Amino acid sequence: MAGVSRSDLLAWLNELLQLNYTKIEQCGTGGAYCQVLDSIYGDVPMTKVKMNAKHEYEFVANFKVMQNIFKAKKIDKPIPIEKLVKCKMQDNLEFLQWIKRFWDSNYGGQGYDAVARRRGAPTDTPATIAPLSNSRTGGASAGLGIGGRAGGKTPISGHRAGSAQPNEAIQALQAQIREMSTHMEGLEKERDFYFAKLRDIEILVQQQLETSELEGSQGDTLKEIQKILYSTEDGFEVPDSVAAVDEEETF
Template sequence: MTASRTDLLAWLNELLQINYTKVEQCGAGGAYCQILDSIYGDVPMNRVKMNAKHEYEYVANYKVMQNIFKAKKIDKPIPVEKLVKCKMQDNLEFLQWMKRFWDANYGGQGYDAVARRKGAPVEPPATVAPLATARATPTGLGAGAGVRAGGRTPIGGRAGSAQPEVVLQLQAQVKELSTHLEGLEKERDFYFEKLRDIEILAQGQIDALTAEGKDDETLREIQKILYSTEEGFEVPDPGQPLDEEETF
């Protein structure tokens, strides 16, 4: 029988001594890695980021997981690109599989999850949810809805009682979106630095070959890809002055 979300979260939190509230939070990958560690006891938990906040850190956790799957000959594809998006359905299906795998392979030995991650605190990963939208109030509601007919003053001020809660929800979502944006910026910088390193390496090799009167077409193609631009975008001529309207 397939376990429900509630049952899965209760099992996960008890096994790993964490406090996840949503299945989507498993998309960070750390919990999946530690489930495997509870079975085998040899997952390199020092390489697992249980407090991962950004997608590139999630991907690093799945790299560890993929290595374990390969070492243990576990014939199960890991849909990394879907899981890291922290969508409920994708992570629910994968967590259900993980629970079945755990049931079939866990030997019943005691497992100290906190000690295995060296006591590092674990905050549930943030998941970005769509902003809540207020439902339109149906017309023709009677006095039981707390509003007098004709749009007069609300009875007892009830119509405005939900406003603070809505404001708090929006503030929380703004904070979560800001955190997500910060993660995207760090991820962008992370991959930009990698491309920059490749650019420097390729240029160095090309310069060395040119000095010897040689060339390497593969390096030229790599350089061509690095310097390619989006269609319609033109690199400005550094010798051409900017128009006055574009000067700030």
């Protein structure tokens, strides 16, 4: 399996799941891994899998579905979620190789309608989760068939390397910039969501410490929580302007 190229792996994945992936990194969204398992078992809750996930918290949710399947099927294989959701090529390549070996060993040869199983849900993953592809990995011209044999369908990919006109290259870059803006908006929304939760906890802890005569372990626990909330790291100190605003607040 180590000798199988990335293009061949993508060709197999695209044919099995009727996808249009062009990079191994796109597997880091978790959706494709879940559906490969569904092609084997047929009972993955695909309604819970977001095939066009664009933000890291959505990727994590997909992998949680996968973890539940591993647990239910007693599959003894750790899933390095924290690495995979970063959408780095090497981590996802190694995991995709394992998935392919597992599929080869367990797929029963039954027909599989991937589009019907995901109810036609969109599968477009963001281009910005991975670096721009170079001319050597711009498209697969040959791939593995469903049973791992050479000669499968070529995945639908972009123009062959060198064939894109300058204006097409500009349009592709503009599309990636739009995707990046959308991705950044999602990250900012996620940041604000978790910051609001931590702020609510901070207020509650401070109220409890100020309004109650707490003694013993309970008071110590609240102070430890407060200590964690106020801890900083190099490069992540609270700006003076924010600290000043906090000092003016009353509870």
